[in-house]
């Protein structure tokens with residue numbers, strides 16, 4: 001099934017393998033597309049993946065999470081982003097961009113020393129940062145910035161956008177009862193915690209137009225006591241699907257939950273596909289496609305996930321950092337990715353670009 005074409009939301013994919021959003025560290029210091037970034041995506045497109053999702057792209061300067069990340073918070077970025085999408089389209093590829101605001105996980109060093117913003121001032125033990133609660137005006141400004149980013153994504157030729165609502169970034173922070181302890185329109189109970197993602201989706205839809213593919217990456221579980229869990233996540237997803245979200249990528253974890261999102265020690269098939277049961281819950285209750293991400297390394301596991309109906313699409317990050325041509329290799333009979341899940345590619349600070357540290361540069 002892995003190499004069967006798959007269509008949804010107006011997208012026609014040549015197979016069911018997705019390149020999950022992966023920060024590249026190949027934009028310039030100001031977040032513009034570079035030649036190195038285009039070459040990087042050309043390699044992925046040539047490698048045969050059905051759908052590419054770019055690394056998180058910054059919608060508002062207050063949400064910066066990493067140096068040299070892609071930016072889309074100003075019209076100036078459009079021209080060079082168009083060169084990126086043209087390059088991928090010329091190779092027959094399909095590319096979405098992942099719109100993100102880092103919230104409390106944004107880094108003060110990248111914000112000119114400013115305190116990161118979030119729904120509530122909840123201390124993050126992983127970064128040792130207590131963010132500043134956003135006021136109503138700031139919340140609406142960031143909502144508009146997601147809409148403006150989506151409009152620019154259409155001008156830049158992206159085939160759709162994926163909203164980053166997982167991994168402890170701003171949208172996840174509004175959804176999670178752990179990070180959102182407000183008592184106003186934006187928080188206080190499940191209904192009010194939903195309002196931020198609801199308004200962000202509306203802004204995106206308004207600016208990008210009817211029919212433009214809008215996907216969401218969500219946490220099935222924050223893996224934090226008092227955080228978002230699978231039952232509520234599925235309820236949220238159902239509401240968003242009714243509003244028009246055309247696919248969900250199921251993930252989990254925040255910075256402070258430790259090594260949950262990008263796990264190591266994936267040595268046996270049983271350790272692969274670590275959000276599989278959560279994705280199955282989404283599949284059970286949703287009519288739109290579900291993408292599973294996290295730890296898939298061998299073709300038999302991927303095929304089984306699809307065959308058993310736990311997901312419709314297989315999303316890969318680290319395996320494609322190591323082998324951008326993995327889809328082609330698997331189509332020709334390769335059974336298992338070379339990626340050993342060492343997370344060397346995640347030591348961004350020490351690397352000039354995100355790359356596999358098992359291979360010679």
Ligand SMILES: Cc1cc2nc3c(=O)[nH]c(=O)nc-3n(C[C@H](O)[C@H](O)[C@H](O)COP(=O)(O)O)c2cc1C
Pocket residue numbers: 020021022023024054055056098164167217251261262263293294295296315316317318319345346354
């Ligand atoms: C180097 C690196 C950068 C990542 N950047 C992003 C990102 O920009 N947005 C996102 O949603 N997830 C990001 N992730 C998480 C992946 O998309 C994926 O959820 C996770 O790595 C698990 O999948 P895997 O086992 O196939 O690597 C990143 C992961 C890695 C290793």
